[in-house]
Amino acid sequence: MSIDEELKGAGLQQRTCLLIYLYNVGDQYKLRKYGDIVYFSKKMKYCVLYLDSEEANKVKNELAHLDFVERVEFSDEEDVDLSSSHIEQQIADMAKEAEIKLQSKNEDLLK
Structure with a gap:
């Protein structure tokens, strides 16, 4: 709704x-x-x-x-679009992007 x-x-x-x-x-x-x-x-x-x-x-x-x-x-x-499913999907996408950035930073620091 x-x-x-x-x-x-x-x-x-x-x-x-x-x-x-x-x-x-x-x-x-x-x-x-x-x-x-x-x-x-x-x-x-x-x-x-x-x-x-x-x-x-x-x-x-x-x-x-x-x-x-x-x-x-x-x-x-x-x-x-303020539906809860859309907002949850956006949060999940942002979390994935943040994880990828952190992993690439960590890899750069280990080099």
Whole structure:
């Protein structure tokens, strides 16, 4: 079962993440009325905004037409596979790679 299915079953409201790239750092505060700002990067001039999934397309179009917004993108977080079997496989692969590196280091030290 995916996380989205679990949220729907629990009766929680679906949220979507938007990445909003700005021209000026100070304009981030103008975005508060559209959703919840969870992260802002001054250096990269972008903002992570969460809002209701039902309103996401409408708000994205609104934001794209604002003067201070450079571009708006949907986050790829929904495409990330968070199933336990996938995560376990990734951990096993990383452990194998680490073992191989340690063995090659040990062989180099013994030479």
